[in-house]
Amino acid sequence: MKVALVGNPNTGKSTLFNILTGLNQKIGNFPGITVDKKTGNCRLSDGRNAVIIDLPGTYSLYPKSKDETIVFEVLADKNNDVHPDLVIIVSDASNLKRNLLLYTQVADMKIPVVIALNMMDLARKSGTHIDIDALSTRLGVQVVPISARQGENIEKLKEAIQFSSAIPLQNETIKVESIAPGLISKIQEELLIDHPYAALQLAHQHENLRFLSSQESDRIEEIEQEFSFHSQKAQASETIERYNFINSVLKETVRQETNAVSETVSNKIDKVLTHKVWGFLIFFVLLFVIFQSIFAWSEYPMSLIESLFVWLTESAHNVLPPGVLTDLLTDGVIAGLSGVLVFIPQIAILFAFISVLEDTGYMSRVTFMLDKVMRKVGLSGKSVVPMIGGLACAVPSIMSTRNIENWKDRMITIMVTPLVSCSARLPIYTVLISLVVPDKKVAGLINLQGVALMAMYVISIITAIFVAWVMKYLLRAREKGYFIMELPVYRLPRWDNVLLTMYEKVKTFVVEAGKVIIAISIVLWVLATYGPPGKHAAIEKKYSSAEYINKYSPDELELHRSSELLETSFAGVIGKAIEPAIVPLGYDWKIGIALITSFAAREVFVGTMATIYSVNNDDSHISSVTDKMRQARNPETGLPVFTLASSFSLMIFYAFAMQCMSTLAVVYRETKSWKWPLIQFAYMTALAYIASFIVFNLLK
Secondary structure, three states: EEEEEEOOOOOHHHHHHHHOOOOOOOEEEEOOOOOOOEEEEEEEEEEHHHHHHHHOOOOOOOOHHHHHHHHHHHHHOOHHHHOOOOOEEEEEEEHHHHHHHHHHHHHOOOEEEEEEOOOHHHHHHOOOEHHHHHHHHHHHHHEEEEEEOOOOOOHHHHHHHHHHOOOOOOOOOOOOOOOOOOOOHHHHHHHOOOOHHHHHHHHHHHHHHOOHHHHHHHHHHHHHHOOOOOHHHHHHHHOOOOOOHHHHHHHHHHOOOOOOOOHHHHHHHHHHOOOOOHHHHHHHHHHHHHHHHHHHHHOOOOHHHHHHHHHHHHHHHOOOOOHHHHHHHHHHHHHHHHHHHHHHHHHHHHOOOOOOHHHHHHHHHHHHHHHHHHHHHOOOOOHHHHHHHOOOOOOHHHHHHOOOOOOHHHHHHHHHHHOOOHHHHHHHHHHHHHHHOOEEEEEEEEHHHHHHHHHHHHHHHHHHHHHHHHHHHHOOOOOOOOOOOOOOOOOOOHHHHHHHHHHHHHHHHHHHHHHHHHHHHHHHHHHHOOOOOOOOOHHHHHHHHHHHHHHOOHHHHHHHHHHHHHOOOOHHHHHHHHHHHHHHHHOOHOOOOHHHOOOOOOOHHHHOOOOOHOOOOOHHHHHHHHHHHHHHHHOOOOOOOOOHHHHHHHHHHHHHHOHHHHHHHHHHHHHOOOOHHHHHHHHHHHHHHHHHHHHHHEEE
16 A cells, blocks of 8 residues: 655654654655655554655645656656555644645545644644544545644554545545636546546646656647646636635634744744844854864764774784785775765764754754845755855765755755865865975964965855856756745754654665765775786885895885885876876876875875875874975976975865765765766866866966
């Protein structure tokens, strides 16, 4: 039995879905469209299993986004794999007039319906009294009063699902045929449509419905022209008739007292939190707390994860016999897995905060305040949190863009968030700044190195905003960027829902993005480990000779050997091959290798430099890395490799380039296509190259 949850945004539909399904959830995508399909299993008391489908929130069957289009497609197309046997309309009991509009449309689709009258606790507090029996009789469907947050009457709702009739409503809420006489009957006749309202909706939406063939869509267009059908006028006429019906129902079944305590409290809080001055100050303070918490709280668990994988690598080397398979397991698979799991703390913490902000109702206020400002550059108010979160890590931030309903706003946010300097860039900035910026203070307070570091972050944010403004004009979308935001009342967060959200986001990242990351890690390991035949054997022979054994200590011998092996590896060959392209930026082939290896993760740059310049790669020897890089000379000119020009050029390159396979993997996961990560990789690489070229030539 398939049961679809349908309702307006902010009616508690997702909360009800979580309660009914628990951990038995599966997130996929609707075929051919980048919209998540959330399904889960719910065990009924008679032993049957109900598959619950959480459809995107919508105010009516007339869509304003791709998400909302899905609702009508699922309900109208009987061949759709999630076409429901029963629809549960999740309605806000404190705002029945608005919510019943969607009910009347779904009911006229002639699909069996149960109304879950949610938020009954809020309705009672606001003085709304609903005669449930009278409402059920008047509408001719089961009406179950519930409070999903409190778990009230959930078992009764399950019983309603279990005993729901498979026979749809026979009576229409309005006379649909009167809206477009002739046209509806002709569409029904020619396309074999069972119900008149489905035919009317096809007339409105046929151009965007994927289950219609091009021939069927063209025929509907011809019928529209034959009957001079005007979509907007028909929608207006229909809406008026539906609200006349709704008003008559509410007059008989709902009584409203004058007091509205919870609404008044929320309004009083809003006077502060959405104030044009104090609202912004409070929001920025809150962002500062979130930003600091992501760094501070994730540091220890991330260190534990890293230590665990260091121990796993060492143990594998000690237990397993030496050889290619052991190296592949330790340096390829385990290293790749580490690159996935190390992000778990940041993902969990960020989504915990986002879940709390959404549950309390504050996130709606944030998007309301910032929408006008952000929309000027092609973003929406909901883009703020992902971009700020990008200062910690782009991976969880891109995942959080799912809160942005509008496709264009969400895509622009996904495309520009990696430009915001993340924590992985910090080691690169620190090493390069220490090479070329003196450790001096201006006026005894302002540290020049600190100013340079802050400048890199400011540049990244300004660039992200500029690129968003450009994409505003380049990215085309049929859907209009409406900003309809309902401000729910403030409530305490549901901690079980917060934990479930954290679990789902972490699981999605590890399972989906992890597969891609591990695969790329193995490829990078192969490139850095193997080289053209004969060259590695000659190097091994050279460093096994008595001459070199006597010349160097065991540690120095191993470091020189590793450095030369890297130079002659396939990665080294690629570094030599790309050297002509990167010389204009002030880089040599060794930096070219770092550009390649750090694609796994930007922070790998420091480790690659340590290997190339024959120093130990650990935190206690970071100064040695800096010293060796400072001493590096161009063999042809004798000049330092890391000058002011080349160092700032390199920082700009890492600030703008997509040197992070984890981010590419999660963009693929979120967009369900390789098109967007490839476009992102191309434009960011081009931007990085051009900006680095300009910086190098201005400073050299």
